[in-house]
Amino acid sequence: MKKIYLPLALAATLALGACSSDNVVDNGGSNPIDLSKGGFVKMSLNLPTDNNRGSRAELNDTLKDGLANEYGIKNAYLVLFEGIDENNKENEAKFKGAYELENSDFRDFEAVGDDPNHVTITKRIAFANGTKPQSGRKLFALVVLNNNNLFTVNATKHELTFDDTKVDAAAYKSTSNFINFSKAIASTNTDGTTPFASNVATNGIFMTNAPLCTQPGGATAPGTDAAIKTLADVTSNIYTTEAEAKSKPAAEIYVERAVAKVTVQNKTGELVANQNNAASKINYKLYNWAVDNTNKKSYIVRQYDKSWNSINSNKVTAADASKFRFVWSTPVNPNATDALYRTAFAQDPEYKTTTADADNYNRIASNASMSTAFGNSTEFGNEHPQYCNENTFQVTAQNQDQTTRVVLGVKMSAPGTTTYDADLYTVNDNKEVVYTKATLAERLKNILLNEPTVKTWADAHTNVSLDITFNEDEAGKTTIKEATLKGKTAPGAADETFAGTFTTNFDKALPNIVRYKGGVAYYAVRIKHFGDTDTPWNVEGQGVTAGGNSNIYHTGSNDWFLGRYGVVRNNWYDISVNKIQTLGDATIPAFTTDPDDVLENYISVSINVLSWSKHTQGADL
Incomplete structure (x- = not known):
């Protein structure tokens, strides 16, 4: 998993400043951190760049990472929720505050292993109205990248407001918990484009945290006690000084594109x-x-849906297949104590x-x-x-x-050639015999020659040909509007036109003519x-x-x-x-x-x- 630190590359150190001395959080069961003295939350942001499904065949590396602007970060937001860390309780976490991360927040570069793209962030964040996290509760983080103008964040009140013309967030407005936030519905733009990628070069692709499973799938089923986690618990990654934050592990956040x-x-x-x-x-x-x-x-x-974890196909036999296909078998964080695994489906x-x-x-x-x-x-x-x-x-x-x-x-x-762009035709739904206008006219001419008066006229002429016109010029079903039989009485003579009336019913002779305009199927x-x-x-x-x-x-x-x-x-x-x-x-x-x-x-x-x-x-x- 390639790591990219906001917004230039990968890790972020976020400073949390408080408005009230009673702003405290339980730091992972250790001594509470008093945010009035300055708290620093360290997070590493991981963008989805590899194909490590863990159960599918490896693909060509040159294909897997996509285009450069699909990783571009135009803007970034930290959205905090407060709740308790128990299975199935994540959705109940309450919105705590939203903060836009500015380019000016990205300062210190440092190498991390073999990845030199490491940017730390020092940003002071105050909770709205000085309200405190309740003792014994946790702080959870959601990162939103490239908001594509779907919401705004108030820099003073730290409120997040969805654009009502683009997003239906009625339930979230009523009860501001995580499930209602996550289920806010974005609608397509007036031109039919997805709002999450309205202009990738300019706005980037909308990204948020990915739902991850605490147990692997693939060859074996995740256990019944497996949890699905979308929010990142950052409580134990809060430190009293920036120096301490830089020296300690970061809370890993794995984001995914919304398209x-x-x-x-x-x-x-x-x-x-x-x-x-x-x-x-x-x-x-x-x-x-x-x-x-x-x-x-x-x-x-x-x-x-966590109930998908146990679904499997007993018909899977391929070596690179996933019997329990809804959860990956290789963790996104292979070196972590608590492994997490990507999930592979969704409910729209x-x-x-x-x-x-x-x-x-x-x-x-x-x-x-x-x-x-x-x-x-x-x-x-x-x-x-x-x-x-x-x-x-x-x-x-x-x-x-x-x-x-x-x-x-x-x-x-055209059949028998390498020439393109000519109109093509089929008759009576037979797609194995394809005509050009000329070959279709030749077929109709041969049908008309069965009429005695037509054959007598044709026998008296040379270079006999048939011109046909159709009742419409669009692709699809059509009928013959008229046919004109022409020929010469002698070489070099002017064309003469058959003046009689055809008795053949064209619609019955050539039923269900379909025109492929420009030869496009x-x-x-x-x-x-x-x-x-x-x-x-x-x-x-x-x-x-x-x-x-x-x-x-x-x-x-x-x-x-x-x-x-x-x-x-x-x-x-x-x-x-x-x-x-x-x-x-x-x-x-x-x-x-x-x-x-x-x-x-x-x-x-x-x-x-x-x-x-x-x-x-x-x-x-």
Whole structure:
């Protein structure tokens, strides 16, 4: 775990000054510290930079850390809560005060081991109105980085106020404890972007403490006495002098980004269905992409359900898989006495909703142009990510209309060529036979030649061709508006036009014509979180059959399938196309209530996950 000290690099020493002589806290069971004499809290801030899942295969180090501005710290806040240190009592801790950390607070540089990036902070903090922490209670710390203007902090009263136009914090206003603070809901910006990463280069990515488990998962289940801790207990890290603070251990705080990250790797290839015939062979290249069906709402702090700790899949067989997948097996603090382990899933504000409400999602309309979609990009690779809110759901809601997806626009070459950008057509839903306008006109001409009057006219002419026009110019289903048969009576003569009337019904002769404008086909890739390794599907003993959610996931078992799909904050989902089987849709694929997994598919993708975390997903299209 790389450590970065605020805001230049890693550790912070925070000086707590008091307004009243009765401001005391119980210093970890030792003598209380009288804050009126000056107290110093030492904290080390750890940003999520590695892929140490502890149970997944190691990935290429050049991929795991992301972009420089994804670690940038534009502003930092310390939010203190007061409570008792018992399991399941963290949520009851009361808000004590909030403090903005200024650049001027970062002063002394010192080397820590092999990491020279160590900045200490000396900042005097007074509790609002001189109120004291109650004797025997603890002080807990939450760090917020890059607030993206979601709240303000009063420098005198040390109050934290959410922006009502961006955050619903009604419960917190009523009762200012940690659970209500953490469950304040931020809503997407008017342009559909996540409020946690509104402008990464300028504002950075919103980060808060990560929920950590006190026992490992992976191969074995965390014990029933395992606790989930989000706040950092800083009580025993309060010292009477700054010199003492510098010489003593720091309270470790592990933060995570509040957004999920998606990238798509570029790819070219050939459609599998058309490879055997040179005349019909179709090449493809990725053209554009966008993240779709993203959650409009997200909690300020990630919500983790401790009951997930015991969930496991008895179908996991891969060596790098996690049987108990919801908690990592390698600690974030391997040298600490009390090890802590990252948790791997979340509840979003609509987690318990079983029926999708379109109003909860930012969606690309099925009849819209991809170029108008938010986040539409023609750039691929690790340098061109898109960010979104986390989106999770129960197995009974693991359906296509509730799952965040990536829409890929893929350009197809004209059959038998390497030429792109021409309109392509299919007839009667047969995607294995693809036409250009010229070859479709040739097919229609051959149908018309079955009419005696047309054949007689054609036999008297040379260079006979057919021009066709369609009833619309957009992608999708269309019909032939008119057809004009032309030919010459002699070489070099002017074209003549067949003046008769065609008796062929075009709609019946060429039913269900679909136009792929510019040769672009669209594919929807639903994003997997735990995916095929940790949540294998359709393996022996699961009884998967064709049909709806309860057939595809059979018993609807959480043990087997919870978290198979979805996106979770601080996870990087990287989409790689493995192969494309056949032609996709001519327009943005519509949403259905079908389950996420299907028995037949024409796209194959791979998703790989690391922390950041990163998920790399390959796709056969």
